[in-house]
């Protein structure tokens with residue numbers, strides 16, 4: 001086996017998430033699949049072919065190293081877009097391989113022009129506008145200089161997109177800020193267009209604005225967390241349910257596509273009064289049967305789940321007892337008759353009629369789903385379920 005746990009990725013759940021999200025975006029809106037953070041922990045190399053089989057042909061990464069990984073596995077017709085970090089000396093490579101990249105400051109714009117001159121090929125760029133997130137992007141005050149450079153170098157720069165990113169559209173607390181950002185974006189992009197810049201498209205929405213602010217969908221949406229089966233927040237989910245006349249929490253069109261599983265490594269019985277695991281974190285109050293599970297915090301099972309987490313064995317939610325170790329955790333299986341070494345343990349996912357969702361995992365660790373997912377190490381093997 002050579003692995004202590006494994007991850008399964010459910011293709012039909014992905015297909016159904018993508019169908020729902022594309023329908024929500026609308027027929028004339030392009031769909032860009034965000035696969036930064038190792039495809040939110042699912043594995044870039046595993047995720048791209050699956051998404052391609054569902055007719056996705058555009059992938060957004062954060063950085064050049066992720067773009068290289070995506071470029072190695074994608075089909076010829078698919079395209080990679082870098083939304084963040086690329087060194088100036090990697091721009092040649094991006095241009096040569098038709099990889100588009102964000103430009104958000106004049107230094108990068110000038111480096112892109114130089115690289116395009118050297119390559120004798122237009123660089124495909126997305127011009128990121130600062131609209132109020134205060135992260136990356138050109139400022140409104142720079143509009144004149146920006147427009148002039150883009151127009152003067154149109155033979156070297158193909159403006160694939162004009163873009164921005166919203167500062168927390170998943171929370172109603174940010175409503176006014178998002179409305180201001182939308183207005184700032186519209187004013188800025190109109191200025192550029194009116195003055196001779198010809199972008200192929202405008203794109204601003206990630207998962208939450210796609211769902212909550214329809215006017216942000218524009219020509220393309222960049223969807224991450226929702227395609228993996230998670231609502232950006234409970235508020236967004238509630239908004240979807242109420243606006244669509246859904247009455248039950250189970251009317252959820254998004255399905256978690258990942259499961260994480262392992263097997264029991266060892267079973268033993270501990271006498272009442274004994275401490276289990278390191279130190280005095282857990283004391284058996286009665287005779288206890290324990291299962292040692294070969295997954296710990298080095299594998300992404302958060303240490304804060306000590307004496308708190310649950311895993312599924314025999315379809316039951318059984319408690320983690322004592323501290324989560326680097327490579328092992330211990331579960332109390334006293335109420336699992338006939339439990340034995342080699343039995344399946346589900347850390348995330350379903351077993352019989354029970355389920356541990358990534359969201360419940362995140363609630364216990366006080367992480368956001370994004371963080372729980374991206375902490376799953378790259379070397380856990382991933383398998384595809386059709």
Ligand SMILES: Cc1ncc(COP(=O)(O)O)c(C=O)c1O
Pocket residue numbers: 034083165205206207208222223224225226232
């Ligand atoms: C620029 C940009 N676009 C799109 C996304 C995707 O966001 P989400 O996972 O919320 O859909 C992100 C993620 O943070 C991002 O930084």
